[in-house]
Amino acid sequence: MTQRKKSTLDRRVALSAILARRKDALLVTGLGSTCYDAGTMDHPNTFYLWGGMGAAAMVGLGLALAQPKRRVIVATGDGEMLMALGALATIGAQRPRNLAIVVMDNELYSETGMQPTHTSRGVDLAGIAKAASFARTGTVYNLKQLEAWVPRLYQSTGPVFLVAKVTSTRYPMSIRFRDGTAIKNRFREALLGSKAFD
Amino acid sequence: MKAAIKPATWPQDIYRVFKQIGIRQVAYVPDAGHTELIKSCHADKDIQAVSLTTEEEGVAMLAGAWLGGERGALLMQSSGAGNCINMLGTIQECRFPLLMLVTMRGEWGEFNPWQLPMGQSTAPILERAGSVVHHVDDAARVGETVFAAGQMTFSTGRAVAVLIGQRVVGFKDWSK
Numbered sequence: 001m002t003q004r005k006k007s008t009l010d011r012r013v014a015l016s017a018i019l020a021r022r023k024d025a026l027l028v029t030g031l032g033s034t035c036y037d038a039g040t041m042d043h044p045n046t047f048y049l050w051g052g053m054g055a056a057a058m059v060g061l062g063l064a065l066a067q068p069k070r071r072v073i074v075a076t077g078d079g080e081m082l083m084a085l086g087a088l089a090t091i092g093a094q095r096p097r098n099l100a101i102v103v104m105d106n107e108l109y110s111e112t113g114m115q116p117t118h119t120s121r122g123v124d125l126a127g128i129a130k131a132a133s134f135a136r137t138g139t140v141y142n143l144k145q146l147e148a149w150v151p152r153l154y155q156s157t158g159p160v161f162l163v164a165k166v167t168s169t170r171y172p173m174s175i176r177f178r179d180g181t182a183i184k185n186r187f188r189e190a191l192l193g194s195k196a197f198d
Numbered sequence: 199m200k201a202a203i204k205p206a207t208w209p210q211d212i213y214r215v216f217k218q219i220g221i222r223q224v225a226y227v228p229d230a231g232h233t234e235l236i237k238s239c240h241a242d243k244d245i246q247a248v249s250l251t252t253e254e255e256g257v258a259m260l261a262g263a264w265l266g267g268e269r270g271a272l273l274m275q276s277s278g279a280g281n282c283i284n285m286l287g288t289i290q291e292c293r294f295p296l297l298m299l300v301t302m303r304g305e306w307g308e309f310n311p312w313q314l315p316m317g318q319s320t321a322p323i324l325e326r327a328g329s330v331v332h333h334v335d336d337a338a339r340v341g342e343t344v345f346a347a348g349q350m351t352f353s354t355g356r357a358v359a360v361l362i363g364q365r366v367v368g369f370k371d372w373s374k
Contacts, residue, residue: 028262047265052288055258062262062270065223065246086251087258094248180292181355184265192267 007165008142011104012037014164015075017143018102019043021150022073026063026191030056030076032111034104038075039175044190048183050175054083057101061091064099064158067191071098071154078105078119078163085128091159092132100153100160101129106168114168129161139163208366209234211341212299216271219348221245221297223263223270225256231301231367232273253278257285261294269352271297276304276320276361277313283327286357290328293355297348298329299362306335306364309372321361329357337366 015037027046029035035048049055060074081103107120130137136156140146146164153160177183188196212235224239224247239247250256253274260270289296304317321331334343347358
């Protein structure tokens with residue numbers, strides 16, 4: 001096993017650096033911290049999952065297939081992604097050109113008492129995505145590396161998979177948007193206009 | 199008694215309904231009963247047919263499809279219904295439409311005892327997870343049932359499952 005590298009990346013700084021370049025990209029968050037982080041940078045093109053652990057990557061696939069001209073970004077945590085390793089195989093087989101997944105990997109289940117996840121014990125999510133036939137994969141540990149990587153999230157032919165190793169800093173568990181139906185309807189109206197209600 | 203073999207037309211009936219109601223994404227875990235429908239969907243350039251590793255992936259995928267303005271359908275065997283339960287909570291909370299077509303095992307004439315636990319609990323489990331369940335045991339009624347389920351799904355924003363009975367799908371004669 002290779003020497004573990006130490007992360008210096010704060011999760012909210014990281015997500016903010018990614019979303020600063022979003023333009024008209026569509027964002028799907030996984031439940032938990034990524035959902036709260038994205039909520040502090042709210043946008044009508046963000047769909048917040050606050051449940052359905054393991055759903056984020058596949059919601060991203062369905063959205064990417066439906067909107068081939070838009071970039072779709074999935075931002076989720078390592079625990080959420082570990083629950084859907086099969087989805088990486090499905091996405092790798094499908095090869096959506098416009099889908100990028102970024103995993104905010106603190107190597108912990110931070111919602112449930114900071115228990116270590118498998119990524120703290122040598123499991124390499126970017127390696128799994130690469131083996132699952134993702135077109136571009138990588139892992140970053142600091143802001144400089146992340147900023148160099150961000151354009152690939154938006155421009156490289158997908159599917160793209162980035163692991164952003166982040167520190168264990170915790171933020172308050174809070175979200176302004178709790179009603180799933182309202183979140184869904186807002187997203188659809190922003191994307192589809194009046195067709196959202198057909 | 200050997201069951202008479204008639205060429206089944208219900209898979210093509212479902213495909214015609216898919217075209218009629220504008221299905222654009224079809225997610226599936228293969229089942230022998232859906233073989234022909236899966237083939238038709240893959241051959242259609244206006245339908246994106248996606249093979250899954252497990253059924254709950256399809257629940258999430260079709261939520262994404264709806265977010266992006268497309269209608270989809272999830273094909274599975276009854277064994278797969280249990281895999282979907284937690285993900286169906288998201289469908290219920292967000293009022294996503296979800297059309298599920300479930301080919302049944304573990305009921306009419308089943309020979310494999312391992313199929314019974316899930317087959318016999320498919321309908322009550324789906325109902326408890328917030329899905330409307332239609333059971334169809336007559337091949338001639340499969341098409342109209344899927345059409346009705348489609349209208350309910352996409353017009354009311356609910357999960358609707360059509361359970362296609364083992365009488366329709368056919369069972370293996372184990373008597374020798």
